[in-house]
Amino acid sequence: MSPQARSASPAWPFSRVLIANRGEIAVRLVRACRELGLESVAVYSDADAGAPHVRAADQAIRLGPTPPTESYLRADRIVAAALATGAQAVHPGYGFLAEQAAFAEACLAAGLVFVGPGPATLAGLGDKLAARRAARDAGVPVVPGTLEPARFDRAAARAHMAAVADDVGWPLLVKAAAGGGGRGMRRVDHRAELQAALASAAHEAEAAFGDGSLYLERFVQDGRHIEVQLLGDAHGTVVALGERDCSAQRRHQKLLEEAPAPGLSPAERKHLGELAVRVARAVGLQGAATCEFLRGPDGAVWFLEVNVRLQVEHGVTELVTGLDLVHEQFRIAAGEPLSRRVLAAAARAASPERHAIEMRISAEDPAADFSPQPGRVTHWREPAGPGVRVDGWVGEGTVVSEAYDPLLAKILVVAEDRPAALARAARALDETEIGGLQTTLPFHRWLVREPAFRAGGISTEFVAHAWDGAVQRETATTVALLAALAADGTLLGANGSPEAAPAADLPVTTEWAAAGRREALEAWPR
Amino acid sequence: MTATDGQRSRRAVLAEAGTALDRAPDAAGAELEGARDRLALPRPVVLRLPGSPAERAAGQVRREVVAGGWRFEVTVEDAARAALRERAGRVEGDVAGPTRLVVRAQIPGRVVSVGVRDGQSVEAGQRLLSVEAMKMENEIRAQRAGRVERVTVKPGQRVERGDELAVLA
Numbered sequence: 001m002s003p004q005a006r007s008a009s010p011a012w013p014f015s016r017v018l019i020a021n022r023g024e025i026a027v028r029l030v031r032a033c034r035e036l037g038l039e040s041v042a043v044y045s046d047a048d049a050g051a052p053h054v055r056a057a058d059q060a061i062r063l064g065p066t067p068p069t070e071s072y073l074r075a076d077r078i079v080a081a082a083l084a085t086g087a088q089a090v091h092p093g094y095g096f097l098a099e100q101a102a103f104a105e106a107c108l109a110a111g112l113v114f115v116g117p118g119p120a121t122l123a124g125l126g127d128k129l130a131a132r133r134a135a136r137d138a139g140v141p142v143v144p145g146t147l148e149p150a151r152f153d154r155a156a157a158r159a160h161m162a163a164v165a166d167d168v169g170w171p172l173l174v175k176a177a178a179g180g181g182g183r184g185m186r187r188v189d190h191r192a193e194l195q196a197a198l199a200s201a202a203h204e205a206e207a208a209f210g211d212g213s214l215y216l217e218r219f220v221q222d223g224r225h226i227e228v229q230l231l232g233d234a235h236g237t238v239v240a241l242g243e244r245d246c247s248a249q250r251r252h253q254k255l256l257e258e259a260p261a262p263g264l265s266p267a268e269r270k271h272l273g274e275l276a277v278r279v280a281r282a283v284g285l286q287g288a289a290t291c292e293f294l295r296g297p298d299g300a301v302w303f304l305e306v307n308v309r310l311q312v313e314h315g316v317t318e319l320v321t322g323l324d325l326v327h328e329q330f331r332i333a334a335g336e337p338l339s340r341r342v343l344a345a346a347a348r349a350a351s352p353e354r355h356a357i358e359m360r361i362s363a364e365d366p367a368a369d370f371s372p373q374p375g376r377v378t379h380w381r382e383p384a385g386p387g388v389r390v391d392g393w394v395g396e397g398t399v400v401s402e403a404y405d406p407l408l409a410k411i412l413v414v415a416e417d418r419p420a421a422l423a424r425a426a427r428a429l430d431e432t433e434i435g436g437l438q439t440t441l442p443f444h445r446w447l448v449r450e451p452a453f454r455a456g457g458i459s460t461e462f463v464a465h466a467w468d469g470a471v472q473r474e475t476a477t478t479v480a481l482l483a484a485l486a487a488d489g490t491l492l493g494a495n496g497s498p499e500a501a502p503a504a505d506l507p508v509t510t511e512w513a514a515a516g517r518r519e520a521l522e523a524w525p526r
Numbered sequence: 527m528t529a530t531d532g533q534r535s536r537r538a539v540l541a542e543a544g545t546a547l548d549r550a551p552d553a554a555g556a557e558l559e560g561a562r563d564r565l566a567l568p569r570p571v572v573l574r575l576p577g578s579p580a581e582r583a584a585g586q587v588r589r590e591v592v593a594g595g596w597r598f599e600v601t602v603e604d605a606a607r608a609a610l611r612e613r614a615g616r617v618e619g620d621v622a623g624p625t626r627l628v629v630r631a632q633i634p635g636r637v638v639s640v641g642v643r644d645g646q647s648v649e650a651g652q653r654l655l656s657v658e659a660m661k662m663e664n665e666i667r668a669q670r671a672g673r674v675e676r677v678t679v680k681p682g683q684r685v686e687r688g689d690e691l692a693v694l695a
Contacts, residue, residue, distance in 0.1 A: 367596075378590070379573055430568040433592065441595030473596050479561050480591040481529040481547040483570035484600040485554035488527060488587060
């Protein structure tokens with residue numbers, strides 16, 4: 001039990017919170033609980049017994065075997081765990097059950113506070129087409145396309161889609177109504193390819209979501225992914241806290257996010273915020289949410305969807321606004337109105353005075369199409385120093401399971417403006433050392449130095465076009481081989497036999513490397 | 527000393543592409559500083575990898591090197607030994623007559639096992655026998671398809687450079 005285990009306010013309906021998640025977000029939520037004087041209960045699968053989020057929490061309870069379907073996705077076991085440990089509230093984090101209306105409903109039915117929006121909001125926004133219709137009804141421009149789900153297995157629906165496709169315009173996207181993460185999504189450049197794309201997208205959506213319904217959406221060429229952070233309280237107040245640019249993506253997976261979005265005028269920022277608030281009001285948002293937009297090269301913005309949860313990238317907004325969004329989520333869940341601090345941050349959101357960048361360090365090989373690289377971390381050194389924040393869950397010896405998301409840590413930096421933030425990002429990445437498995441670190445080192453990215457305003461297609469991992473890896477090969485040779489020079493005995501080298505200590509840090517690190521430390525900008 | 531990038535089982539290919547480096551450790555250190563500066567790379571992290579007993583016995587050290595975030599598995603060993611061992615694994619035969627091929631030992635060693643019988647048909651690349659040399663087991667493979675006319679050696683037998691190991695017809 002934490003020494004300051006006293007609820008932030010005795011009036012709150014909860015003092016003990018079950019964290020229904022794992023990895024970095026579970027650690028981050030436990031930290032917020034400690035700061036607020038809330039007790040935390042962790043849950044874990046067999047693979048996560050003894051994991052950092054388990055050790056960080058005040059108590060922990062096992063959910064089941066490693067597969068998420070038998071542990072972190074088991075709403076019944078999570079609710080039972082909350083009741084068994086006397087928790088009065090559940091925070092779902094992101095992913096897993098965070099946006100499942102049935103889970104929120106189960107929590108409420110068990111008398112637990114669900115830290116998030118109500119089941120009705122979740123159900124309404126989980127349906128992407130319902131969200132599109134709600135946005136249109138609120139007078140917010142939506143990407144041109146269809147607004148009703150169509151079943152590909154019905155001939156009439158197929159014919160209708162073919163008929164309206166020309167109105168939507170080419171190229172277009174076929175999307176799954178129940179979709180997410182790019183599954184059930186196809187880009188179609190020509191009318192002749194439409195039927196084949198519909199068939200394969202319906203098949204994929206049926207397999208992934210149990211619902212093969214599709215809709216069409218115009219493909220916005222050179223579009224940017226810009227999203228607005230929202231907070232809404234139980235008293236009807238909704239505010240926008242500024243936007244984030246998440247255009248650095250690979251196969252619809254975000255790699256780097258920043259706030260504010262480069263190159264937008266205060267008027268554009270204000271406009272985006274107003275559109276997002278309009279959508280949130282229309283759906284009765286309560287809690288934290290993100291309204292996603294597509295911004296065309298001409299500056300036109302189109303509504304995409306609303307995510308009614310804490311986002312992975314919420315930290316960049318925290319660094320720019322000075323707020324703690326998890327603290328605010330708990331206050332909202334406790335029934336408090338949005339504070340003066342939040343309202344003031346919202347009023348300043350269109351003229352941000354800081355710039356923040358988040359880099360997702362994942363166990364993926366950026367030279368092999370970002371394929372997952374599960375394994376054991378044998379060496380871990382995080383960046384530190386002014387303006388650097390690391391939200392992670394990994395250390396030396398951590399085993400990264402293929403059963404879960406490959407995210408290891410989020411390196412966040414904040415500075416007075418974008419150039420300073422980019423310089424700080426480059427510095428922080430160069431301080432980072434990870435051994436044992438390949439990570440996305442070299443991709444981020446490249447991106448923050450890449451001229452088009454530095455200029456600002458890259459589109460969501462930029463990474464796929466500009467990144468060549470194999471070439472980038474090749475450039476480091478000679479240095480790696482030379483380093484191995486130089487290191488072994490200090491380890492070899494007088495007779496040149498490697499057997500004379502110390503064998504047991506893992507990892508070996510050579511004198512040469514240690515001296516080098518000291519020099520590098522001295523060379524870092526103050 | 528020589529270092530070879532062995533990740534992704536592309537070791538031979540990478541060595542051919544010039545990623546096997548042969549330098550004295552001191553020279554490598556100096557050269558490294560230059561290359562690192564040129565590429566604006568932070569100092570690489572050098573970690574030790576366990577390595578198999580055979581690799582250790584053969585005087586090889588395996589390293590994990592992380593340079594600019596890229597992870598490499600590198601084999602470091604004495605350059606002369608590396609050259610010898612590479613030769614041991616390379617299959618060279620001399621053509622005796624219009625169709626027969628005599629497979630000979632490239633360095634001294636000991637026959638560990640024989641994988642084919644007299645008269646057996648083999649595919650190109652199929653293992654014929656293994657010879658331990660430089661404390662490493664080296665597989666001797668058929669460089670073309672054919673029939674094993676005879677295997678000249680037995681497991682446990684010592685062979686000298688140039689000894690006949692097998693004949694393909």
